[in-house]
Amino acid sequence: MLLNIEQIKVQYKDIVALHDVSLSIEEGQIVAVLGANGSGKSTLLKSIASLLKLSQGRILFNNESIGNIGAHNVVHRGISLVPEGKHIFAKMSVKENLLLGAFTQKDQTVREEALGEIYDLFPRLKERLDQKAGTLSGGEQQMLAIGRGLMSRPKLLMFDEPSLGIAPNLVPRIFEVIDEIRQRGVTVLLVEQHVQEAMEIADRAYILQTGNVALEGKAKDLLNSDLVKKTYLGM
Amino acid sequence: MTRQWKYILGGAALLLTVLFPAVFNSPGALHLMILIYLYALLGMGWNILGGLTGQVSLGHAVYFGIGAYVTSMLLVTFGISPWLGMIPGVAVSVIISLIVGYPCFRLDKHYFVIATLCVGEIIHIIFLNWEAVGGAIGIWLPIMDTSFSNFQFHKTKVPYYYIILSFLLIVIFLTAWIQRSRLGFYFRAIREDQDAARSLGINAAFYKMVAMGISAAITSIAGTFYAQYLLFIDPPSVFALILSVQMCLLAVLGGKSSLWGPIIGAFILIPLSEYSREFLGGSGQGIDLMVYGALIMAIAAFQPRGLIGLLQPRKGK
Numbered sequence: 141m142l143l144n145i146e147q148i149k150v151q152y153k154d155i156v157a158l159h160d161v162s163l164s165i166e167e168g169q170i171v172a173v174l175g176a177n178g179s180g181k182s183t184l185l186k187s188i189a190s191l192l193k194l195s196q197g198r199i200l201f202n203n204e205s206i207g208n209i210g211a212h213n214v215v216h217r218g219i220s221l222v223p224e225g226k227h228i229f230a231k232m233s234v235k236e237n238l239l240l241g242a243f244t245q246k247d248q249t250v251r252e253e254a255l256g257e258i259y260d261l262f263p264r265l266k267e268r269l270d271q272k273a274g275t276l277s278g279g280e281q282q283m284l285a286i287g288r289g290l291m292s293r294p295k296l297l298m299f300d301e302p303s304l305g306i307a308p309n310l311v312p313r314i315f316e317v318i319d320e321i322r323q324r325g326v327t328v329l330l331v332e333q334h335v336q337e338a339m340e341i342a343d344r345a346y347i348l349q350t351g352n353v354a355l356e357g358k359a360k361d362l363l364n365s366d367l368v369k370k371t372y373l374g375m
Numbered sequence: 376m377t378r379q380w381k382y383i384l385g386g387a388a389l390l391l392t393v394l395f396p397a398v399f400n401s402p403g404a405l406h407l408m409i410l411i412y413l414y415a416l417l418g419m420g421w422n423i424l425g426g427l428t429g430q431v432s433l434g435h436a437v438y439f440g441i442g443a444y445v446t447s448m449l450l451v452t453f454g455i456s457p458w459l460g461m462i463p464g465v466a467v468s469v470i471i472s473l474i475v476g477y478p479c480f481r482l483d484k485h486y487f488v489i490a491t492l493c494v495g496e497i498i499h500i501i502f503l504n505w506e507a508v509g510g511a512i513g514i515w516l517p518i519m520d521t522s523f524s525n526f527q528f529h530k531t532k533v534p535y536y537y538i539i540l541s542f543l544l545i546v547i548f549l550t551a552w553i554q555r556s557r558l559g560f561y562f563r564a565i566r567e568d569q570d571a572a573r574s575l576g577i578n579a580a581f582y583k584m585v586a587m588g589i590s591a592a593i594t595s596i597a598g599t600f601y602a603q604y605l606l607f608i609d610p611p612s613v614f615a616l617i618l619s620v621q622m623c624l625l626a627v628l629g630g631k632s633s634l635w636g637p638i639i640g641a642f643i644l645i646p647l648s649e650y651s652r653e654f655l656g657g658s659g660q661g662i663d664l665m666v667y668g669a670l671i672m673a674i675a676a677f678q679p680r681g682l683i684g685l686l687q688p689r690k691g692k
Contacts, residue, residue: 212579215574223570223574225573239560243575
């Protein structure tokens with residue numbers, strides 16, 4: 141297992157956001173986490189990224205505990221987060237945004253290589269390198285956020301609702317990109333509201349409900365389960 | 376502006392400032408310029424933390440006062456030259472800034488501002504009541520012979536002019552270097568979006584402390600200069616809240632987060648406050664502050680980037 145989450149509990153002051161969540165990801169997989177607003181999806185990602193503290197349980201990455209080690213250390217271990225709402229640096233150029241993603245890579249040649257791969261994946265970004273990131277379209281900003289997340293050459297890349305606020309005709313492209321990233325050998329943890337699309341590219345999936353895992357299994361099986369059909373697909 | 380023009384303008388400005396005392400050697404003119412440079416230095420020190428890194432502090436008078444007090448006390452008690460005393464002054468300021476920074480940086484923006492303001496007032500009150508360092512009476516520095524090593528010049532203000540000008544130039548180069556370095560890059564990332572910076576692996580807490588330390592060191596050196604220039608310090612003159620506010624104001628007015636912003640701010644605010652005091656006398660007390668307030672409102676409404684925004688209309692990128 142690349143990532144093993146064992147019975148974690150996370151709370152904001154008195155309010156418990158995750159009660160008792162366990163989850164595991166094998167190397168090379170895409171694992172989707174689905175659930176309604178407030179079910180704890182983003183909290184889960186932020187806990188893995190060490191942006192939030194665990195009250196109980198532990199998180200193992202490559203069999204080493206990474207719970208509460210501090211956000212900057214998590215990146216060094218090889219986990220990168222593409223945050224919700226993009227969180228790009230709007231006043232910095234596209235290139236500066238990408239280079240910030242390579243913060244953990246001190247080696248110039250590795251940085252150049254990573255940049256090359258990202259231009260390859262997103263030719264549009266290469267055309268706009270000197271443009272301020274804030275002037276990009278919503279879709280391009282999301283691509284930039286993804287590219288920036290890849291710059292640290294993570295083993296695990298986590299996406300927090302990558303299709304949020306993207307023009308509907310661009311949404312399929314986002315999922316294509318995620319699939320491509322997996323084919324390049326990066327393991328993916330995907331939090332999404334577009335259940336159908338997410339399930340189609342995912343190997344396994346977890347359904348969260350009010351801070352607990354309600355269902356887990358192979359993505360294909362879950363897509364056919366009554367709970368998913370009723371609650372998320374409206375069938 | 377092309378590169379050549381920048382060098383020509385920069386060179387001309389440098390030449391003017393260096394030759395200034397040769398042309399205008401009246402004590403009044405020199406005093407005004409010295410004050411402008413001193414405040415520009417303070418604004419630039421503040422700007423490392425408040426501008427480049429986006430952590431607005433309203434307690435920077437603390438480091439100014441500590442720089443002034445440490446060097447003055449070392450001089451009065453042990454006869455240590457202020458040039459040497461400046462180093463422990465900087466050390467103490469940096470240590471205190473880190474002690475202040477560690478808990479305060481955990482707070483969100485507005486709460487950070489309030490916390491720095493409170494720390495500033497607490498230290499002001501401590502010094503007012505601390506008899507061993509002069510309490511409310513303050514410290515008179517001993518008059519010594521005119522010499523560079525004594526940091527005292529009695530016949531003319533020209534040496535003070537060149538000393539503060541050199542400090543300012545050093546800090547201009549330092550800031551320019553930071554802005555171009557990786558360090559400045561991380562500062563900007565933290566200013567723009569701290570959570571995103573953290574999730575990219577930048578240790579935001581650490582880099583904010585670095586910015587705080589550099590900022591406090593510069594402010595502390597300005598404090599040493601101030602004490603030597605006036606040869607008298609007391610808590611209201613070096614720890615007052617208004618000082619902290621002025622450091623912030625002139626950086627914001629000129630253009631915070633830009634290299635030249637605090638200098639432009641100082642060239643506008645300091646003459647304004649000096650001349651308004653001169654013309655209006657005792658009855659005009661506080662008029663300069665009212666003008667500050669109006670200026671800040673105008674800046675916030677029309678040119679949020681500061682006056683420097685008028686000089687460099689939108690960058691292409």
